[in-house]
Amino acid sequence: MPRLPIQNMKVGDKHITPARMVTKTDIETFCSVTGMIHPLFLSDQYVKSDEESQKIGLKGSVVPGQLAYAIMLGNLLRDETLDDVIVQLGANNIRWPAPAYPYDMLRTEIEITGNRVTKEGKVIVDYKWQVKNQNDVVVVEGNNTCMFKKK
Numbered sequence: 403m404p405r406l407p408i409q410n411m412k413v414g415d416k417h418i419t420p421a422r423m424v425t426k427t428d429i430e431t432f433c434s435v436t437g438m439i440h441p442l443f444l445s446d447q448y449v450k451s452d453e454e455s456q457k458i459g460l461k462g463s464v465v466p467g468q469l470a471y472a473i474m475l476g477n478l479l480r481d482e483t484l485d486d487v488i489v490q491l492g493a494n495n496i497r498w499p500a501p502a503y504p505y506d507m508l509r510t511e512i513e514i515t516g517n518r519v520t521k522e523g524k525v526i527v528d529y530k531w532q533v534k535n536q537n538d539v540v541v542v543e544g545n546n547t548c549m550f551k552k553k
Contacts, residue, residue, distance in 0.1 A: 407485070407486060407550075407553045408486075408527055409517070409525035409527055409550040409551070409552065410553055411514045411527070412517065413514050413515060413516060413517060414513065416511065416514075417483060417511070418510070418512075419477040419478060419481045419483070419509050420477070420480075420481060420509065422473060422477055422507070422509070423506070423507050424469070424470075424473060424502065424506055425504065426504045428469065429444070432468075432469045432472070436466075441463075442463065442464060443463055444463060445463055446463050449462050449463055450462065461503065463503070463504065465501070465506065465541075467496075467498040467542055470541055470542040471493075471542055471544075473510075473533065474533045477508070477509065477533075478510055483512070486550045486551040486553060487549070488524065488548075488549045488551060491548060492545075492547040493547075494545045494547075495543075495544050495545050496542065496543070496544035497542070497544065498542050499541070499542075499543065500535075500539050501541065502533075502535060502541040502542075507535060508533050508535055508541065509533070509534055510531060510532070511533075511534060512529045514527065514528070514529050515529055515530055516529075516547075520549075523552050524551070524552065525549070525551070525553075526547060526548070526549055526550075527547070527548055528546070528547045529546055530545045531544060531546060
């Protein structure tokens with residue numbers, strides 16, 4: 403069955419992407435490109451020896467939250483949900499309720515919260531999203547607004 407384009411989805415419609423593994427190479431590349439070279443992201447030894455990391459229960463190095471956000475968008479692009487996007491207009495209420503770790507399998511779940519057509523014939527879609535790991539734990543969530551071509 404063909405996928406329903408996001409701009410044709412109704413308020414309350416949901417979609418779940420296939421999961422993607424986040425690797426240590428993904429994390430190292432992201433940290434290098436962005437300059438986010440903190441040992442919290444790159445060193446299990448640092449996390450295991452850091453008192454504050456241990457107090458909050460971290461098991462080892464973590465996926466940067468901004469990378470988990472990027473994976474959310476990548477998941478939606480990879481499965482063609484955002485194929486007809488013109489521009490992202492906003493991202494709001496982003497939170498990281500739990501850590502993601504290297505080799506977690508991250509999938510994206512969205513729910514449409516708004517869908518309207520502009521007088522120019524573009525479609526504005528609001529959706530809330532969550533990134534969940536293989537244990538169904540939400541590691542990042544928020545709301546996005548995007549403009550799409552009308553289909």
